[in-house]
Amino acid sequence: MLGFVLRRLLAAIPTLLAVLTLVFVIVRVVPGDPALVILGDQATPEATAAVRERLGLDRPLLVQYFDFLGSALQGDFGNSLVTNRPILSEVRAVLPHTVDLTLASMVIGVAIGVPVGIWAALNRNGVIDVMARLLSLIGLSFPVFVSGVFLLLAFGLHWRLFPVIGSADLNDPLDRLHKLVLPAMTLGLLMAAYITRVTRSAMLQSLGEDYMRTARAKGVPRRRVVWVHGLRNAALPIVTVVGLYVGILLGNSVLTEIVFNRPGLGKIIVGALNQRDYPMLQGLLVIYCFLIVIVNLITDLLYGVIDPRVKAA
Amino acid sequence: MIRRFGFKAAILAAALAFSTPVFAQPLPILRVGMAAQDVGRLDPHFAVSTIDRVVVAWMFNGLVRFKPGSIDPAEIEPDLAQSWERSDDGLTWTFHLRPNVAFHGNYGMVTADDVVFSLKKSSTAATSAFAADFAAFETIEAVDPMTVRIKLRNPVPSLLGILTNYAGGYIVSRRAVEERGAGFVRSPIGTGPFMLDHVTPNQSAELVAHEGYFRGKPLLGGISYRFIPSDASRDLAFQAGELDVNYGRADQTWVNRTRQLPNVTVDVFEPGELTELSLNITRPPFNDIRVRQALAHAVNRAEFVRWRGADVSREGQSVVPRGYLGFINDPGLLPHDINRAKALLAEAGYPNGLTIRVIHTQLPEMLSGMQVLQQQLRRAGITLDLNIVEHATFHQQIRQDLSPMVYYSAARFPVADIFLTQFFHSRSIVQTPTAVTNFSHCDKADAQIDGARVATDLVEQRRLWAEAQRIIVREVCAVPVIETLLVFGRRNNVDYGYELNGSMSLGPLITEKTRLR
Numbered sequence: 001m002l003g004f005v006l007r008r009l010l011a012a013i014p015t016l017l018a019v020l021t022l023v024f025v026i027v028r029v030v031p032g033d034p035a036l037v038i039l040g041d042q043a044t045p046e047a048t049a050a051v052r053e054r055l056g057l058d059r060p061l062l063v064q065y066f067d068f069l070g071s072a073l074q075g076d077f078g079n080s081l082v083t084n085r086p087i088l089s090e091v092r093a094v095l096p097h098t099v100d101l102t103l104a105s106m107v108i109g110v111a112i113g114v115p116v117g118i119w120a121a122l123n124r125n126g127v128i129d130v131m132a133r134l135l136s137l138i139g140l141s142f143p144v145f146v147s148g149v150f151l152l153l154a155f156g157l158h159w160r161l162f163p164v165i166g167s168a169d170l171n172d173p174l175d176r177l178h179k180l181v182l183p184a185m186t187l188g189l190l191m192a193a194y195i196t197r198v199t200r201s202a203m204l205q206s207l208g209e210d211y212m213r214t215a216r217a218k219g220v221p222r223r224r225v226v227w228v229h230g231l232r233n234a235a236l237p238i239v240t241v242v243g244l245y246v247g248i249l250l251g252n253s254v255l256t257e258i259v260f261n262r263p264g265l266g267k268i269i270v271g272a273l274n275q276r277d278y279p280m281l282q283g284l285l286v287i288y289c290f291l292i293v294i295v296n297l298i299t300d301l302l303y304g305v306i307d308p309r310v311k312a313a
Numbered sequence: 314m315i316r317r318f319g320f321k322a323a324i325l326a327a328a329l330a331f332s333t334p335v336f337a338q339p340l341p342i343l344r345v346g347m348a349a350q351d352v353g354r355l356d357p358h359f360a361v362s363t364i365d366r367v368v369v370a371w372m373f374n375g376l377v378r379f380k381p382g383s384i385d386p387a388e389i390e391p392d393l394a395q396s397w398e399r400s401d402d403g404l405t406w407t408f409h410l411r412p413n414v415a416f417h418g419n420y421g422m423v424t425a426d427d428v429v430f431s432l433k434k435s436s437t438a439a440t441s442a443f444a445a446d447f448a449a450f451e452t453i454e455a456v457d458p459m460t461v462r463i464k465l466r467n468p469v470p471s472l473l474g475i476l477t478n479y480a481g482g483y484i485v486s487r488r489a490v491e492e493r494g495a496g497f498v499r500s501p502i503g504t505g506p507f508m509l510d511h512v513t514p515n516q517s518a519e520l521v522a523h524e525g526y527f528r529g530k531p532l533l534g535g536i537s538y539r540f541i542p543s544d545a546s547r548d549l550a551f552q553a554g555e556l557d558v559n560y561g562r563a564d565q566t567w568v569n570r571t572r573q574l575p576n577v578t579v580d581v582f583e584p585g586e587l588t589e590l591s592l593n594i595t596r597p598p599f600n601d602i603r604v605r606q607a608l609a610h611a612v613n614r615a616e617f618v619r620w621r622g623a624d625v626s627r628e629g630q631s632v633v634p635r636g637y638l639g640f641i642n643d644p645g646l647l648p649h650d651i652n653r654a655k656a657l658l659a660e661a662g663y664p665n666g667l668t669i670r671v672i673h674t675q676l677p678e679m680l681s682g683m684q685v686l687q688q689q690l691r692r693a694g695i696t697l698d699l700n701i702v703e704h705a706t707f708h709q710q711i712r713q714d715l716s717p718m719v720y721y722s723a724a725r726f727p728v729a730d731i732f733l734t735q736f737f738h739s740r741s742i743v744q745t746p747t748a749v750t751n752f753s754h755c756d757k758a759d760a761q762i763d764g765a766r767v768a769t770d771l772v773e774q775r776r777l778w779a780e781a782q783r784i785i786v787r788e789v790c791a792v793p794v795i796e797t798l799l800v801f802g803r804r805n806n807v808d809y810g811y812e813l814n815g816s817m818s819l820g821p822l823i824t825e826k827t828r829l830r
Contacts, residue, residue, distance in 0.1 A: 040361025
């Protein structure tokens with residue numbers, strides 16, 4: 001197992017180096033001058049040049065690149081052009097909120113999606129199956145800025161069970177949970193819709209396999225046939241989808257963060273892009289990529305647990 | 314023993330009862346919702362976005378200030394300076410500072426040294442976004458610890474305007490800037506009624522009352538300035554009572570809907586942001602004045618106001634916003650006349666109309682305005698082929714002179730000189746070393762703008778500004794379209810402590826007198 005993990009981590013190094021380079025190039029290819037953003041619309045070329053010099057943006061690109069690369073490899077992504085605070089501390093401030101939302105959404109998505117998907121597969125073309133497919137279609141069709149606002153209207157404004165806005169106090173677990181419920185429901189239901197469909201499809205395939213028929217013929221109880229033989233073999237595509245989705249959620253939950261006014265990685269990525277905060281954008285994208293690598297690694301490890309043939313290969 | 318213990322307990326209880334302090338009720342916190350993702354730079358000399366301007370106005374003072382609730386330069390009053398005098402030629406100004414004005418925290422009292430440092434910082438391009446405003450400053454010196462003298466190279470239309478509680482006029486603590494260095498952008502020290510406690514990124518800036526504020530202790534305990542980019546969420550939070558003041562959309566539907574909420578007042582106030590179409594008069598097709606006139610005839614200002622809403626907007630009347638010192642309401646704008654527009658186009662060699670490729674921003678409020686314009690011009694046979702780009706890209710590309718027509722909205726210090734200089738003086742033409750925002754390449758009124766700036770006679774100054782506006786309109790360097798006012802909602806228990814008719818900080822000024830009833 002350790003060798004497997006090490007091999008995967010070593011394979012991630014060239015990926016991260018490529019990302020560092022790509023991020024540096026992409027950030028500078030995007031039009032828009034950070035100095036102009038800082039100085040506003042009355043900026044003169046003289047003032048813009050002075051600010052560019054102060055920020056070190058007037059140095060040759062290669063110098064900037066090696067400077068960035070050297071610092072990044074030491075874990076130093078520099079300071080934000082906007083706040084002048086270290087990027088890592090900005091990320092540390094919001095990362096717990098992102099992790100909370102991602103994990104809670106994943107739990108809701110899996111807790112609803114997997115059983116419903118199995119149930120639908122077991123009742124193929126029956127009422128339950130049709131209902132599950134219909135509801136998952138509705139779930140997938142609602143963008144989060146619509147479903148989120150609906151939830152806010154119902155639970156925030158009408159019943160007043162949850163606040164419409166408000167950042168959670170990270171030191172207060174109850175407050176943290178209270179303010180997590182609606183955003184996690186918004187994303188979790190969307191994820192559940194997707195997982196339901198994948199689980200149903202994987203289970204249908206699994207249920208039609210010979211080993212399932214054999215198990216039933218041997219008199220294995222139905223519950224065991226479904227949950228042990230069926231689900232274990234259907235689990236690979238489900239884990240793949242969940243892994244992919246978690247990766248997407250880490251950076252792309254920006255709409256949910258905006259609707260519920262939560263801090264998060266997605267929101268600061270968008271902010272850094274709008275402000276042309278190069279160091280922040282670079283740092284965030286590298287950290288984001290690192291998180292994706294970790295999620296993929298965990299997914300790969302789970303493959304090995306679910307299907308020992310993967311580990312052997 | 315028991316009796317002795319009981320006696321002691323009774324004495325102790327009585328002592329406790331008499332010694333228990335009567336705890337004062339904590340002062341309330343004002344919760345303000347703002348349409349923004351995060352606050353940017355809180356160094357007032359870099360506060361260029363609306364979100365930053367609003368909050369620095371609560372934390373800083375200038376030598377002089379606009380009367381709260383007003384943007385009328387005639388109502389500028391003492392702030393950190395208690396008096397001032399000017400030389401007869403208007404080139405030397407001496408300011409006498411108010412004594413015992415405390416900076417936030419333990420940064421001591423304001424001295425002439427802080428004022429000199431602040432104004433020099435403001436006038437330096439590397440340390441201020443407003444350095445260009447101070448171009449006429451020759452020297453800034455401390456005469457004594459409470460007196461500051463400013464010498465100008467040439468007279469400026471409103472020196473007091475430059476020194477107000479707006480843009481580069483804010484006074485900062487020299488020691489704080491030097492101690493905190495680049496970190497000052499997020500840990501500013503001023504003299505205002507509120508001081509920064511902390512910023513939670515992407516969430517809020519928390520301000521606490523400055524108890525040593527020189528005008529008296531604020532009636533609020535603090536301000537929670539919350540960044541809520543989603544209009545829907547912000548409105549819901551306001552409706553749910555989670556906000557006391559809410560940034561509003563300059564849109565009649567929003568105003569009507571918000572006015573229907575119980576115990577809510579909608580404030581609509583100055584300065585109006587003027588939207589103009591700058592036409593590059595040096596390149597085809599707008600190097601032909603007939604095409605520019607055709608476009609001016611095709612614009613329907615009344616329809617723009619109907620679309621935006623009569624309570625929150627008004628027709629642009631000149632190339633300078635209404636109410637600015639030097640504004641005239643009869644510069645000779647061409648009336649809306651589609652037939653005349655078509656005839657002029659035909660005369661200019663475009664009988665079948667023409668297509669113009671224009672760069673524009675994806676910022677929703679500006680994009681929707683451009684789409685209205687697109688429909689209006691289509692009726693006259695002018696097709697706008699919009700190249701929609703992200704907002705920062707828009708600002709960069711229009712400054713690279715890549716768009717023959719620029720749809721631009723702006724508010725400036727309310728004196729005609731600023732607008733005329735930045736948008737219509739040849740010095741400000743984009744892609745030149747001294748460029749600002751002259752996208753039209755207009756140089757037709759340079760003499761009048763320069764003449765007005767150094768005129769010592771106010772009547773002559775106004776005459777020159779009026780003439781400049783007439784020339785620019787006659788030459789159709791730009792077409793004024795609409796002025797959009799600022800809109801904020803507030804719960805009725807919020808008393809600003811003054812009547813809100815205007816605010817140069819683009820948001821309600823929260824003063825020591827602001828309270829929650």
